Amino acid sequence: MFALIDCNNFYASCERVFRPDLNGKPIVVLSNNDGCVIARSNEAKAIGIPMGAAAFEYEQMFIHNNVQVFSANFALYGDMSNRVMNLLAEYSPEMEIYSIDECFLKLSGFDYYNLQTYGEQMRNTVTKWTGIPISIGIAPTKALAKLANRIAKKFPSRTQSVYTIDTDEKRIKALKWLNIEDVWGIGRQHAKRLKTHGVHTAFDFTQLPDDWVAKHLAIVGLRLKHDLQGIPTLDLEEIQPKKNIATTRSFETNYTEFEQLQERITTFAASCAEKLRNQKSCCNSLMVFIHTNGHRKDLPQYSRNIVLQLPFPTNSTLELAGFATQALKRIFKQGYAYKKAGVIVQDFAPENTLQTKLFVSRNEKHLPLMQAMDKLNSAYGQQKVKLASQDLKRVWKMKQEKLSPRYTTKLSDIITINV
DNA sequence: TCTGGGGTCCTAGGACCC
DNA sequence: TCTGGGGTCCTAGGACCC
Numbered sequence: 040m041f042a043l044i045d046c047n048n049f050y051a052s053c054e055r056v057f058r059p060d061l062n063g064k065p066i067v068v069l070s071n072n073d074g075c076v077i078a079r080s081n082e083a084k085a086i087g088i089p090m091g092a093a094a095f096e097y098e099q100m101f102i103h104n105n106v107q108v109f110s111a112n113f114a115l116y117g118d119m120s121n122r123v124m125n126l127l128a129e130y131s132p133e134m135e136i137y138s139i140d141e142c143f144l145k146l147s148g149f150d151y152y153n154l155q156t157y158g159e160q161m162r163n164t165v166t167k168w169t170g171i172p173i174s175i176g177i178a179p180t181k182a183l184a185k186l187a188n189r190i191a192k193k194f195p196s197r198t199q200s201v202y203t204i205d206t207d208e209k210r211i212k213a214l215k216w217l218n219i220e221d222v223w224g225i226g227r228q229h230a231k232r233l234k235t236h237g238v239h240t241a242f243d244f245t246q247l248p249d250d251w252v253a254k255h256l257a258i259v260g261l262r263l264k265h266d267l268q269g270i271p272t273l274d275l276e277e278i279q280p281k282k283n284i285a286t287t288r289s290f291e292t293n294y295t296e297f298e299q300l301q302e303r304i305t306t307f308a309a310s311c312a313e314k315l316r317n318q319k320s321c322c323n324s325l326m327v328f329i330h331t332n333g334h335r336k337d338l339p340q341y342s343r344n345i346v347l348q349l350p351f352p353t354n355s356t357l358e359l360a361g362f363a364t365q366a367l368k369r370i371f372k373q374g375y376a377y378k379k380a381g382v383i384v385q386d387f388a389p390e391n392t393l394q395t396k397l398f399v400s401r402n403e404k405h406l407p408l409m410q411a412m413d414k415l416n417s418a419y420g421q422q423k424v425k426l427a428s429q430d431l432k433r434v435w436k437m438k439q440e441k442l443s444p445r446y447t448t449k450l451s452d453i454i455t456i457n458v
Numbered sequence: 459t460c461t462g463g464g465g466t467c468c469t470a471g472g473a474c475c476c
Numbered sequence: 477t478c479t480g481g482g483g484t485c486c487t488a489g490g491a492c493c494c
Contacts, residue, residue, distance in 0.1 A: 070462035077462065095460040111462085138494045226492050257468060259492080285464055292459090334461055381463090438460085466493075475484075 040146040040154060040177055040205075041275075043184040044127055044161065046120075047172045047192065049140035050078035053119045054109050056170035057446045057454055065106045069094050072289050073110055073438045110439040118447045122169050130161050135275040143181060145275050158201035178204035181273040182266035185223040186213050186241065210269055214242035224263045229256055241267055280318045280387070286310040287381025291438045293332065294377045300329060301364055302435065305428045307382035308363035312356040313416075315384060316409060319391070321352035322384035325359065327366040332378035343370040352388045355405035356412065359384070360426055 046052060050068040055061050065082035069075065076092040086104050088097060094108075101108055120139045128134050133145035146154065158175040165173050174195070176188025183204050190213060191202040204210050220230035222241050232255065238244050244252075245267050253261045265272040286307040294300055304327060315322060330342035347366045353359060363382050415424045425431070444452035 072462075073460085075461050091461080093461040098460095141494075224492065228491065257491090259468070281465075283465070287463065289462070332461085379462095383464095464494085466491100468491080469489090471487090473484100473486085476482085 040149065040179055041181050041184040042131075042144040042146055042154075042158060042161075043137075043176045043181070043188045044142055044144065044165075045174050045176075045188050045192070046123060046140040047174055048078060048080050049120075049171070050109075050111065050116055051080040051083070052171050053116050054107075054112070054443055055080070056119070057443070058107075061107055065104060066109065067101070067106055068109045068111055069441070070111060071437055072291055073440055074289065077111065108441050110442040112443050112445065114445045114448050115443065119169065119171060122447075123165055123171055123173070126165050126168060127161065130157070133275055136278075143184065143275055146177070154205070155201060155203045158203070159199055162200055173200070175201045176204075177201070178210075179269050180266040180271045182223055182263055183210060183213075183269065186217055186267075189217065189221065207269070211242065214245060214267065215240055217241040219244055222263070222267070224259065229260070280320055281314075282387065283383055283385050284311050284314045284322075285381060285383040286314075287328075287379065287383070288437070289379045290377070291436065295375070297367075297371050297373075300371060300377060300380055301367060302428065302430055303380050304363045304367045304382060305360045305426060306430060306435075307380070308359040309356045309426060309429060311382050311384045312354050312359045312409075313413065315354035315387075316390075316413060319389065320387040321354045321390055322349065322359075323352045323386035323388060324348050324384070325362055325366065326383040326385065327363050327370065327380070328383075329367070329370060329377050329380045331375050335376075338376055339374070341372055341375045345370045346385075353405075354390065355402070355409055356426065357405060357408075358402070360428060364428075 051066040054066055054068065063082065064080075065086060065088075066080040067076045067083050067088060068078040070077045073094055075094060076088060076090060076097070079088055079090070083106060086106075088100070088106070100106070116139060124136055124142060127142055127144065131144040131146055133147070135143040137143055146152075146157075149157070154177050158177055162173055162175055165171060174188055174192040176184045176186065176191055178184040178187045187202045187204045191198045191200050194202075204213055217240060219225055219233050219238055219240055220227070222244065225233070225244075233244065238247065245264055247264070249261060249264070252264050256263075262272045288303070288307070290303070294303070308325070311322075311325075324346055326344055326346045328342070328344035331338060331340050333340065333342075345366050347362055349362060412424045416422065444454075446452055446454055
């Protein structure tokens with residue numbers, strides 16, 4: 040059996056842990072730059088705030104309904120996620136952290152356990168020790184555990200936020216209840232196509248012939264079908280080193296000058312380099328993109344990306360920043376108002392088994408330099424040591440008007456209690 | 459004025475090999 | 477009228493997830 044544990048309205052719940060006065064009140068969390076809604080409490084969902092709503096369009100609505108608005112505080116969410124995951128890891132030796140707020144546990148060898156009770160125990164412990172409410176679905180396959188989780192979330196009082204699919208009867212009933220567009224792995228495009236073929240529920244989907252599914256939804260769809268039929272097809276996945284690493288941002292204002300973009304691109308490249316060193320990889324290619332604001336139909340639009348094959352694999356901040364600047368020079372065009380840019384590194388090789396080239400090679404002095412830099416930054420705070428081409432004067436900022444304290448990761452932000 | 463960020467996998471088709 | 481058979485590798489684009 041598999042369990043899928045999912046934190047309810049995770050970012051909104053994290054904010055609420057340290058603000059119990061907000062219990063029962065609508066909360067939304069905004070994306071970077073305070074752009075759009077990326078998380079909502081149940082109360083916020085109930086008053087009709089959609090996912091992805093543009094903050095400026097809903098400003099009046101927020102005020103009218105006394106909605107508490109927060110800027111995204113990823114330092115807080117990441118730390119709270121670790122706490123939840125650490126607790127859950129105690130409940131099974133086999134775990135897959137699926138996203139910041141979700142994990143699968145494999146429950147093999149639990150034949151003599153009452154899994155429903157076990158789940159309720161997990162839920163109680165996590166909620167009591169972290170303040171984060173969770174829902175749990177338990178079933179013979181991953182796709183069914185996802186479905187069971189959805190039921191637990193939808194009917195919290197009837198299920199105690201834990202639902203187990205352990206008979207075929209329950210499985211069929213659950214499948215008939217689930218709309219096709221809500222099936223894990225069925226997105227908008229597939230749902231649309233399936234509906235034109237008369238498939239409206241997960242159950243309808245499981246009744247399709249294998250070859251039809253294989254033809255229209257490929258091998259991924261076929262695996263999903265089997266998993267929903269109760270035949271375990273998807274297993275826990277090991278943590279793999281990433282195959283792409285990206286740092287991309289929208290800007291608070293439009294940038295028109297090369298130097299402004301160059302500073303951003305340098306900083307993004309530095310961030311990618313750091314992430315690469317973290318997983319002990321080097322990259323062989325690097326992509327830089329820039330584009331104007333696609334929502335502004337009144338402005339001239341320009342969008343381009345360029346992929347650079349590097350002469351040698353590297354994870355040096357200095358080298359990647361240099362290559363990224365070269366790439367930017369080749370795509371930058373004067374006369375546009377740029378709103379977004381990013382750096383993506385790809386085509387990785389392990390740090391320790393680098394193939395040397397005959398005529399060009401990386402500068403061996405960079406390695407100890409980067410190690411020293413990473414050490415300093417981890418001891419004295421991020422961005423303590425950076426390149427001169429980065430934002431030394433700290434001009435660049437993100438719009439974050441409603442940022443909450445970093446309660447759990449910054450000493451000066453620790454909550455104070457008035458007795 | 460203002461609209462996020464970071465990932466994965468699969469497939470078809472082109473270019474190439476013998 | 478009729479023009480082989482069997483591969484690999486790479487990339488762009490499309491689908492999906494949170």
